[in-house]
Amino acid sequence: xxxxxxxxxxxxxxxxxSRQFMDILKSTDEVFIxxxxxxxxxxxxxxxxxxNVHWGIRKPKTMYLYPGGTYIDRKDFESWIKKNKIELIxxxxxxxxxxxxxAKQMGVKVVSYVDYYTEETIPxxxxxxxxxxxxxxxxxxxxxxxxxxxxxxxxxxxLYKPSDVKNDKIVFFHSAGxxxxxxxxxxxxxxxxxxxxxxxxxLLLHTQVSLEKQLPHLNCMIKELQEExxxxxxxxxxxxxxxxxxxxxxxxxxxxxGIGLTLMEAISAGLVCITSDNAxxxxxxxxxxxxxxxxxxYYSRKDGYYWPMCVCNVSHLSTQISDIIANKYELDxxxxxxxxxxxxxxxxEKNFKQLHNVLSSVKFDNDYEKTAQAILHKxxxxxxxxxxxxxxxxxxxxxxx
Numbered sequence: 001x002x003x004x005x006x007x008x009x010x011x012x013x014x015x016x017x018s019r020q021f022m023d024i025l026k027s028t029d030e031v032f033i034x035x036x037x038x039x040x041x042x043x044x045x046x047x048x049x050x051x052n053v054h055w056g057i058r059k060p061k062t063m064y065l066y067p068g069g070t071y072i073d074r075k076d077f078e079s080w081i082k083k084n085k086i087e088l089i090x091x092x093x094x095x096x097x098x099x100x101x102x103a104k105q106m107g108v109k110v111v112s113y114v115d116y117y118t119e120e121t122i123p124x125x126x127x128x129x130x131x132x133x134x135x136x137x138x139x140x141x142x143x144x145x146x147x148x149x150x151x152x153x154x155x156x157x158x159l160y161k162p163s164d165v166k167n168d169k170i171v172f173f174h175s176a177g178x179x180x181x182x183x184x185x186x187x188x189x190x191x192x193x194x195x196x197x198x199x200x201x202x203l204l205l206h207t208q209v210s211l212e213k214q215l216p217h218l219n220c221m222i223k224e225l226q227e228e229x230x231x232x233x234x235x236x237x238x239x240x241x242x243x244x245x246x247x248x249x250x251x252x253x254x255x256x257x258g259i260g261l262t263l264m265e266a267i268s269a270g271l272v273c274i275t276s277d278n279a280x281x282x283x284x285x286x287x288x289x290x291x292x293x294x295x296x297x298y299y300s301r302k303d304g305y306y307w308p309m310c311v312c313n314v315s316h317l318s319t320q321i322s323d324i325i326a327n328k329y330e331l332d333x334x335x336x337x338x339x340x341x342x343x344x345x346x347x348x349e350k351n352f353k354q355l356h357n358v359l360s361s362v363k364f365d366n367d368y369e370k371t372a373q374a375i376l377h378k379x380x381x382x383x384x385x386x387x388x389x390x391x392x393x394x395x396x397x398x399x400x401x
Contacts, residue, residue: 001028001029001030001087001088001356001359001360002029002030002032002084002085002086002087002088003025003029003030003031003032003086003087003088003089003090003359004031004032004033004034004080004081004084004086004088004089004090004108005018005021005022005031005032005033005034005089005090005092006034006036006072006089006090006091006092006094006099007033007034007035007036007091007092007093008035008036008037008092008093009033009035009036009041009042009048009053009055010040010041010042010045010048011042011048011237011239012040012178013177013261013262014092014093014115015048016240016261017092017113017261018033018092020156020348020352021090021092021113021352021355022052024348024349024352024353024355024356025355025356025359028356029356029359030084031052032052032054032080032084032086033050033052033053033054034054034056034072034077034080034089035053035054035055035056036056036070036071036072037056037058037059037069037070037071037072041055041058043055047239054080056072056073056076056077056080057073057076059071059073070093070094070095070096071096072096072099074099074102077099077102077103078102078106081103081106081108082106086108087108087109088108088109088110088111088359088362089103089108089109089110089111090111090112090113090132090359091110091111091112091113091128092113092115093113093115093116093258094112095116095121096379097121097124097127097375097378097379098375098376098379100112100127100128100375101127101372101375101376104127104368104372105372107364109129109130109362109363109364110127110128110129110130111128111129111130111131111132111359111362112125112128112130112131112132113132113134114131114132114133114134114138114141114142114258115138115258115259116258116305117141117305117306118303118304118305118306119304119306120304122141122142122306123371123374124371124374124375124378125142125145126145126146126368126371127368127371127372127375128145129147129362129363129364129365130147130148130149130358130359130362131145131147131148131149132149132151132358133148133149133150133151134150134151134152134153134259135152135153135258135259135279135280135283136150136279136280136283137279137280137283137307138150138258138280141306141307146365147362147363149358151351151352151354151355151358152345152351153259153261153264153284153346153348153351154264154345154346154347154348154349154350154351154352155261155264155265155268155342155346155348156240156268156348156349157268157342157343157346157347157348159240159241160240160241160244160265160266160268160269160342161241161268161269161270161339162269162270162335162339163244163245163246163269163270165245165246167202167246167247167248169200169201169202170200170201170202170248170249170324170325170328170331171201171202171203171204171246171247171248171249172192172201172202172203172204172247172248172249172250172251172321173204173205173206173243173244173246173247173248173249173250173251173266173271174188174203174204174205174206174250174251174252175205175206175207175242175243175252175262176205176206176207176208176209176211176214177206177207177208177262178208178209180207180209180211180214180215181214181215181255182254182255182256182257182309183252183253183254183255183257184252184253184254184255184276184312185205185207185211185214185215186215186217186218187253187311187312187314187317188203188251188253188317189203189205189215189218189221189222189225189231190218190221190314190318191253191314191315191317191318191321192225192230192231192318192321193221193224193225194314194315194318195318195321195322195325196322197322197325197326198230198321198322198325199228199230200325201230201321201325202229202230202231202232203225203230203231203232204231204232204234204243204246204247205231205232205233205234206234206235206238206242206243207233207234207235208235208236208237209235210235211233211235240265241265241269242265244265244266244269244271245269247266247269247271248271248272248331248335249271249272249273249274249324249331250262250263250266250267250269250271250272250273250274251273251274251275251317251321252266252273252274252275252276252281253274253275253276253293253312253317254275254276254278254281255276255309255310255311256301256305256307256308256309256310257280257281258280259280260275260280260281260284263275263281263284263285264284264342264346266338267284267289267290267338267339267341267342267346268339268342268346269339270335270336270338270339270342271335271338272289272290272291272324272331272334272335272338273285273289273290273291273338274290274291274292274293274317274320274321274324275290275291275292275293276292276293276295276310276312277292277293277294277295277312278295278310278312284345284346286337286341288334288337288338288341289334289335289337289338289341290334290338291320291324293312293313293316293317293320294312294313294316295310295311295312295313296311296312296313296314297310297311298310298311299311
């Protein structure tokens, strides 16, 4: 089968997901990548600029008018479908649904890899002929879809594997990526700062954005920890397998996640894990190798995402960090248990070996016109609101200079 994957395509979690799909499917199918908008493009990068990758037309000034920055140029998109004779398209994190309608109108089967949705958009997923959910929480949200498939997520356990590094101090690691607040980086810094015996440990943070700009209220705390040699911040993009090999414990007090890819990578790398006691993060944690931190409270995200944000108890997290330091003799056993769990439960190739059969069984649903019209109407109304805002701003500027 000729399968297209529509996705962001550079050093980013979502792109690694798509790449894993590609690697699984290429033994049974022809796979073509449509690299749409996102924070960046990786043209010229030999890791990402592959023969089967089509770099979609990029319009930086307008693309973020569309949900999630998932802009797609219609002429370019339809040309890609025709040129490669695409039979089925797997959309990864596609928040602007109009291109899905275009594909359906061309007779192409469409499948969604679920990540982002709201109460308003869940009915619009009826446009998809199939939905793939990688967590139990997603599967529950889409339990009424005509064709939903739960496939437990995993990772490349050959790439992410334990190292032989022996640290003088226990190293706690955290990946802030491009979203320090969402990933609870601030909560971790505060918790580590409060830890009673933190001088017997070190906190290693990896971020793709400036923590100074993202967490200005913690600048003094960060500076103090760094000056005492208790904290190291690595800023920039680091290719897989990342920095897990330098650590003993992975701490991920995430406020919200579609899945939490780094958690699975850390488990596979044989790290003890601490994460928020909230789905989907706690779906992947066993007490043999991990701890979950109680949630203090929940709150809604401004964009209306279906699931609420959560904030874990910083004091409890700090105690968990202190307890691990105090009981460091247990670490080796827990790290071994983490790797054993990964080999048993998180082997992506094993978990997703059914992907070809799942996609092959998808049937084209001809009864999509009502949903298509709802999607196009929503898009039209959204653009009207945007233009109204722009016209208002222009008028105000003319009035007041």
